[in-house]
Amino acid sequence: MYGCDEYFDEHFDDKLIGRIYRLRHDPSRMFSVCLSPPPSSKLYLTSDQYKWKMRVLPPQKNDQMLQVIKKTIAELNKQYMLFWRIGLEVSHLTMSPPLWPRHLEEYSTKLYAFKEKDREFPMAVEATLSRGCRRLTAETILVREKDDMNGPKPGMPLKTWLLFLVNSRDSLGEAGWQLQRGWWASNDQDFSIMTLPAEIRCEILRQILGGNIYPVARENPNVSGPVVFLGAKSGNMPVSHWPEVPPASRPDPPNYAILRASKQIYGEGLKAAWEGTTKHFADGLWLEKVLEAPIAPSNYRWLTHIQLSLSTKECFRFFGIDIHPVLRLPPLVPKARLLQGIATLNNLEIVFGSPYVPYSNPWFSFPNRPPTIMKYPCHKIMVEWALIFAFPYLKHIPNVRLAGCIKTCTKSKWEHILSNEYYLRKESFKTHGYDPAMEAYELLEEQRPMHRQV
Known part of the structure; x- marks a missing residue:
């Protein structure tokens, strides 16, 4: 009657006559329009200008x-x-x-x-x-x-x-x-969280808190020495390694407002925050401060899941690798030794930072940087070197995950080596067929002649 579909879509897209025409496949709604036809002066108005209204009938109180x-x-x-x-x-x-x-x-x-x-x-x-x-x-x-x-x-x-x-x-x-x-x-309804079992209530509180816990060690005037606290919205936050990432895509900071609801919620909320959540550390220095703090939440089994965010330079420093200007192992004990002292640690995730941040380059601030070292050296090789020297400090952990800026082949290789090493830790043989100790020795020997010339 009005023409083809293309004609109406082009000329009467949002006009009332076009909206009515599109009801031709819905007889139920078309019948309502037929009983209350719109004024002809309104047919060519858009939905912002006029919306169809059904004629108001007198009420039937006895219906x-x-x-x-x-x-x-x-x-x-x-x-x-x-x-x-x-x-x-x-x-x-x-x-x-x-x-x-x-x-x-x-x-x-x-x-x-x-x-x-x-x-x-x-x-x-x-x-x-x-x-x-x-x-x-x-x-x-x-x-x-x-x-x-x-x-x-x-x-x-x-x-x-x-x-x-x-x-x-x-x-x-x-x-x-x-x-x-x-x-x-x-409906004037509310969520009756207190009527739920304690285990379910604890999981709900953990979700309310956000699941992103960033512990910090701060001085407390009432006691001697630093005290470990749940992280706030600033401080131990992994944002410095990815400045090119917009704030909206970064992890949300925890929201502790629920802890002010009641004494019972406060106690259960603290337990939910400390236990069963992943503790994030922006670098090895934050982890060191928290682990060495004399006053920690000893009432909770809180260090079971750890996420450690490391740039390439921090990764080298954390696992005891020095640049002078080639690789070497200084006599100092690396901070990674702290991981061996966490008896409750079951899951560790290492997040490698972006290679396109200048200060993540271990040679960036070196005064006599070799000409062969470019502004952005091969990130895959540097991650491989870091994992070779990190192996002794990670092999005792049941689950190790590698994330962030790491090649899929490197990730798969080392996660297989570490999981196989832990699974066969009591055996004299290892099926992964890899000897990280020999690999580290050969890597240091390979760079030793260059070191003598400097």
Whole structure:
């Protein structure tokens, strides 16, 4: 009647006449528009300028079926969050007499309009009563969408049909949290966390805190020596190694506001924060300060999961590698020895920093830098060197993960070596077929002649 689909999509994309034309495949909504046709002067207005409105009919106070439908919708809004999101409203579409209570002149169906809050045009729905109905309930009301084009359809129980309207899209992540908060607020509901078992409550508190714990050691005037605290929003944060990464993509700092809820939540929240969470350290210096602090949370088994973020230069320093200007092992004990003193450590993740930060280059500040060392030396080789000398300090840890700026082949190789070394730690043979000690010796011998010439 109006022309082809391409014509309407091009000329009447957001105009009312185009929005009505797109209802040609939805007879139920088109029927509602036919009962309340818009003024001809509004047909070429966009959705921002004018939205179609159904004509308001006088209320029917004696329509008990409409009251049951509204009550059923209100109950489902309280029971189902995704149904509440629809924002369904119902009103009578015609002035025909109500079906209940029954009259001498009985009508078989009555039309109602069901309007979702995000849809401009409501559905025209026929409601009727089940055969032999003696009591008006949601189970005895049968509904079907108006569709004269395909002939009559069998009726469906009201509650079943309403639940068919539920769509679970966009209900995860932040959108799901916002939806749940709005649903609770509309029904005056709250989350009864204190009625849950302690184990589940602890896991919920751990999620509320964010899971990113950055311990720090600070001086306390009331005691002698540094004290280990849960990290705040500043301090031990792994941001210096990735300045090119925008703040929005960095880990969120922990939020400890929940600890002020009550004494019980404070105690359980501290336990949830210290136990079962990964402790992040921006470099080896932060780890050293925390481990050497005389006052630590000894009541908790807190150092089980550690994430250590290291630039290439810090990685060399942490595992006892010195540049002078070639590789050498100074006589000092490296900071990595601290890892061997953590008896509870089960999981260690080493995150290698970006190679494109100038100060991550171990030769960057060296006064007599060899000409063969470019501004950005081969990052893959430097990571390989670091792991060769890190092997003695990592082989006792059950699970070691390598992440950040590391080649996949290097990551797979060393994670296999370390896991195999730990699994066969009590055996005299190792199936990975690699000797890191010999590799380290040969690497130092290879660079020794260059060292003599300097």
